[in-house]
Amino acid sequence: MADNPTLEMEQPAPAKRKGVKRRAFLIGGVAIVGAGLFGISIADSNAVKSAAKLTAGKGEHSFATWLKIAEDNVITIYSPHTDIGQGSNTGLAQMLAEELDANWDLVKLVSAPAESAFANTGLGRGFLGEMSGQPGIINGIPQSFLSFLARQMNLQITGGSTALRFTGQVTFQKVGAATRLALIETAAKRLGVPASELTTQDSHVIHAKSSRSLPYGKLAAEAATLSLDNDPKLKDPKNYRLMRQSIPRLDIPAKVDGTAQYGMDFAVPDMRVATIMAAPVRGGKLTSVDEGPALAVKGVEKVIKLDDAVAVVAKGYWAAITGLRAMTPQFSDGGNGGFSTASIFKAYDDLIAKGEPAGEAGEGDVKAALGAKPVEAKYQVPFLHHAMMEPFALTAHFKDGKLDIWGGMQDPLASKMMAVDVSGLDSDKVTFHPMLIGGSFGRRLPMYMEVVSQVTKLAMQLPYPVKLIWSREEEIAQGAYRPQSAALLKANVTADKRIAAYSNDYAQTESAEAETTFIYNLPVVARRNYEHKSNQITGAWRSVNSTQQGFYNESFMDELAHAAGVDPVEFRRNHLKADSRHLRVLDECARLANWKAPLPEGVGRGIAIVESFKTIVAHVIEASVKEDGMPKVHKITTVVDAGSIVNPDAAKAQIEGGTIMGLSSAIGEAITLEKGAVQQSNFSDYPLLKLADTPLVHDIHFINSGAYMGGIGEPGVPPAAPALANALFAATGKRVRNLPILTQAKA
Amino acid sequence: MTISTTVNGKTVTLNAEPDSPLLWAIREELGLTGTKFGCGIAACGACTVHVNGEPARSCSLPVSEVAGKSITTIEGIKGADGTLHAVQKAWIAAQVPQCGYCQSGQIMAAVALIQKTGKPTDDQIDEAMTNICRCGTYPRIRKAIHAATGQAATAVEGAA
Numbered sequence: 001m002a003d004n005p006t007l008e009m010e011q012p013a014p015a016k017r018k019g020v021k022r023r024a025f026l027i028g029g030v031a032i033v034g035a036g037l038f039g040i041s042i043a044d045s046n047a048v049k050s051a052a053k054l055t056a057g058k059g060e061h062s063f064a065t066w067l068k069i070a071e072d073n074v075i076t077i078y079s080p081h082t083d084i085g086q087g088s089n090t091g092l093a094q095m096l097a098e099e100l101d102a103n104w105d106l107v108k109l110v111s112a113p114a115e116s117a118f119a120n121t122g123l124g125r126g127f128l129g130e131m132s133g134q135p136g137i138i139n140g141i142p143q144s145f146l147s148f149l150a151r152q153m154n155l156q157i158t159g160g161s162t163a164l165r166f167t168g169q170v171t172f173q174k175v176g177a178a179t180r181l182a183l184i185e186t187a188a189k190r191l192g193v194p195a196s197e198l199t200t201q202d203s204h205v206i207h208a209k210s211s212r213s214l215p216y217g218k219l220a221a222e223a224a225t226l227s228l229d230n231d232p233k234l235k236d237p238k239n240y241r242l243m244r245q246s247i248p249r250l251d252i253p254a255k256v257d258g259t260a261q262y263g264m265d266f267a268v269p270d271m272r273v274a275t276i277m278a279a280p281v282r283g284g285k286l287t288s289v290d291e292g293p294a295l296a297v298k299g300v301e302k303v304i305k306l307d308d309a310v311a312v313v314a315k316g317y318w319a320a321i322t323g324l325r326a327m328t329p330q331f332s333d334g335g336n337g338g339f340s341t342a343s344i345f346k347a348y349d350d351l352i353a354k355g356e357p358a359g360e361a362g363e364g365d366v367k368a369a370l371g372a373k374p375v376e377a378k379y380q381v382p383f384l385h386h387a388m389m390e391p392f393a394l395t396a397h398f399k400d401g402k403l404d405i406w407g408g409m410q411d412p413l414a415s416k417m418m419a420v421d422v423s424g425l426d427s428d429k430v431t432f433h434p435m436l437i438g439g440s441f442g443r444r445l446p447m448y449m450e451v452v453s454q455v456t457k458l459a460m461q462l463p464y465p466v467k468l469i470w471s472r473e474e475e476i477a478q479g480a481y482r483p484q485s486a487a488l489l490k491a492n493v494t495a496d497k498r499i500a501a502y503s504n505d506y507a508q509t510e511s512a513e514a515e516t517t518f519i520y521n522l523p524v525v526a527r528r529n530y531e532h533k534s535n536q537i538t539g540a541w542r543s544v545n546s547t548q549q550g551f552y553n554e555s556f557m558d559e560l561a562h563a564a565g566v567d568p569v570e571f572r573r574n575h576l577k578a579d580s581r582h583l584r585v586l587d588e589c590a591r592l593a594n595w596k597a598p599l600p601e602g603v604g605r606g607i608a609i610v611e612s613f614k615t616i617v618a619h620v621i622e623a624s625v626k627e628d629g630m631p632k633v634h635k636i637t638t639v640v641d642a643g644s645i646v647n648p649d650a651a652k653a654q655i656e657g658g659t660i661m662g663l664s665s666a667i668g669e670a671i672t673l674e675k676g677a678v679q680q681s682n683f684s685d686y687p688l689l690k691l692a693d694t695p696l697v698h699d700i701h702f703i704n705s706g707a708y709m710g711g712i713g714e715p716g717v718p719p720a721a722p723a724l725a726n727a728l729f730a731a732t733g734k735r736v737r738n739l740p741i742l743t744q745a746k747a
Numbered sequence: 748m749t750i751s752t753t754v755n756g757k758t759v760t761l762n763a764e765p766d767s768p769l770l771w772a773i774r775e776e777l778g779l780t781g782t783k784f785g786c787g788i789a790a791c792g793a794c795t796v797h798v799n800g801e802p803a804r805s806c807s808l809p810v811s812e813v814a815g816k817s818i819t820t821i822e823g824i825k826g827a828d829g830t831l832h833a834v835q836k837a838w839i840a841a842q843v844p845q846c847g848y849c850q851s852g853q854i855m856a857a858v859a860l861i862q863k864t865g866k867p868t869d870d871q872i873d874e875a876m877t878n879i880c881r882c883g884t885y886p887r888i889r890k891a892i893h894a895a896t897g898q899a900a901t902a903v904e905g906a907a
Binding site for chain 1: 843846847851
């Protein structure tokens with residue numbers, strides 16, 4: 001197996017540092033939990049006290065920060081994660097309630113407040129400073145640790161990939177189990193029986209011998225005064241009642257009758273609506289604007305000039321956007337007018353040709369082992385946009401020295417701290433109220449949440465609440481995109497039809513190593529990254545660098561199989577370790593897809609297998625090419641090994657959606673730059689896959705290998721594009737090396 | 748100008764510029780926020796409502812064009828006693844929504860399709876259901892539409 005540094009392997013250094021050894025780091029409402037690294041302590045006494053004050057009302061008792069039990073038996077769980085539709089909050093509630101033996105019907109789950117009791121504010125600030133280009137409050141935390149945190153953030157937020165495996169496994173299950181023990185201890189004292197004679201079920205402690213039982217609500221007040229067991233024994237999975245069950249998601253009913261309240265839906269009396277246009281060339285400044293045409297629009301009240309943007313404040317959105325469009329603001333290009341899609345690819349080619357990589361990974365002397373005539377292929381992929389369905393919409397109100405902000409961001413605490421910095425107010429004067437999020441896929445992360453800064457600036461100079469809504473055009477033009485990337489792959493396939501050496505030289509803004517797990521067992525492997533920055537922000541797009549790396553490696557493996565004259569499944573088998581999880585996933589997927597079964601004329605079958613976020617996913621796709629040159633996907637077969645699954649149906653939904661997002665990007669999506677500005681403006685020129693383009697059949701199978709729990713929100717994405725490209729090659733003999741396919745079909 | 752229309756069975760008077768889209772009158776003036784803003788160019792369908800029973804993308808429909816017409820929003824498809832519409836029930840049973848932002852529009856498009864066709868075929872679903880869902884809930888949308896009309900799902904496995 002090639003050398004693959006993993007997140008776990010990079011962790012030990014910071015653990016040794018005094019002051020950062022804590023059970024959980026919360027970076028803006030996101031738990032970064034030790035995962036076996038940081039000492040586990042159920043209770044951080046200061047945080048527990050503050051949490052109790054923040055959450056427990058009359059007749060309610062708080063336990064270990066994350067839950068409270070009320071005397072009417074209602075159990076409220078505080079999630080540090082924002083559920084963006086991936087079902088992670090339901091999963092977290094299942095995990096805690098399982099170990100607590102709670103009555104599921106009386107379990108509520110709410111967002112944890114964006115307050116320091118639920119977070120390590122200092123580290124949050126430092127991290128934010130780092131991301132916003134204002135370092136300084138980092139308190140000697142090593143760069144590698146911040147970088148580790150940054151990557152954790154991406155994993156976590158994009159699809160809840162770490163919500164269940166870290167927050168859930170490490171914290172929530174233990175909090176549930178420890179709280180259950182405290183309730184039993186209290187009941188034992190009250191009933192005058194040994195704790196060993198007591199069992200628990202449906203939020204009751206039961207003494208079977210005397211046919212007595214006590215509800216948790218009656219025990220909570222006293223139990224909450226006990227110190228909790230730091231390392232309680234967890235249940236044997238065979239006794240699970242809630243975990244591994246497809247329990248309906250808690251958030252769904254409000255999403256079918258229009259009552260779910262997103263940031264876009266927030267309203268208070270006297271609220272105005274604003275919309276904004278930032279410099280089209282990122283890095284540029286607002287140089288001049290004639291406010292007259294906007295102010296002439298009925299309903300427009302004010303034009304506000306920011307350093308790099310202009311906003312229109314009006315009675316409603318339509319007046320605001322009409323006013324904005326009536327103006328012709330002038331912006332500088334910040335010296336970035338030379339960047340274009342073509343210039344970036346040219347820079348990538350030059351860097352790879354020059355051969356001085358910024359980083360290297362792998363093993364063996366690849367130059368010698370590649371031989372004189374390696375198989376070579378060059379791949380290119382574009383910037384990708386998240387295209388969350390809800391454009392940014394945040395409301396802010398500055399009144400009596402206090403600033404309140406309402407809306408959906410992936411990082412409520414970092415959002416709050418950004419507002420603190422921008423407003424100059426003390427931290428205790430700023431409150432961020434998290435609301436439902438209409439999609440994110442990584443977009444609402446701290447890499448580029450300029451919208452928080454913007455709404456803060458507007459609110460600080462307005463006497464009334466203001467809701468800032470980004471138009472779809474602004475949303476697409478001002479993204480934090482998956483990087484544009486290119487790769488040159490080479491391999492030496494010897495006469496025995498085996499790969500003797502394999503190299504992957506890729507160029508983008510930064511190393512993809514953290515999200516590249518190369519699964520094949522080869523004698524000589526090299527991955528070299530070349531770095532070139534444009535004026536675009538490097539975003540975290542669902543599954544991060546695994547999308548392009550998955551496309552490169554799995555397309556190239558297919559090319560090598562064909563070059564060797566070996567069936568693509570067989571060729572992969574020959575390069576995977578015997579008895580490995582990867583081999584099992586590959587074999588199962590090929591078997592379930594009837595890999596060798598004949599197909600109709602014009603239809604091809606392609607396979608791809610990628611490990612990302614500790615989860616292995618293989619897709620077999622059957623596809624053909626339509627008359628217009630666009631692909632038609634007929635059937636998908638998927639096998640997933642995520643170790644174990646908390647909620648099978650919710651996990652399935654994530655794989656379905658991830659696969660579709662992967663296909664959508666492969667088929668039609670590209671953000672291109674010209675003169676430093678994004679050329680796309682709306683769904684008319686950034687086309688997303690629609691229902692009619694999705695196959696009637698998508699078979700999804702999970703292998704419960706019992707391995708360390710992997711993520712589920714993201715890993716469905718990376719193998720989708722290469723499986724499709726490989727299917728199209730099988731169907732037509734034409735290799736797709738540049739994405740999206742749409743651009744090639746039109747060319 | 749003032750425009751008189753019917754929304755979810757009630758007569759309302761809207762104070763809006765004639766060219767302003769119906770979406771913003773529904774959301775900002777009537778406070779019915781179940782209908783969503785997604786793109787502003789009738790491309791995504793998050794703003795889908797019914798106008799005289801036909802699906803319409805309200806972000807691009809001038810309010811002047813709905814004078815005297817009957818509008819139904821997601822808030823108006825429940826029964827008089829508050830019971831969910833069969834399509835809403837099917838949506839819950841199939842666990843369709845993920846982020847949920849587009850789902851009001853999806854449900855309104857599905858209700859209109861079913862009212863028109865009875866039991867839509869897969870081809871009819873493909874043709875009518877052009878609303879965008881970035882979470883990729885399409886397989887479950889298809890399954891829920893079939894289930895709401897008493898048809899078995901087309902996909903053998905697929906959407907659970």
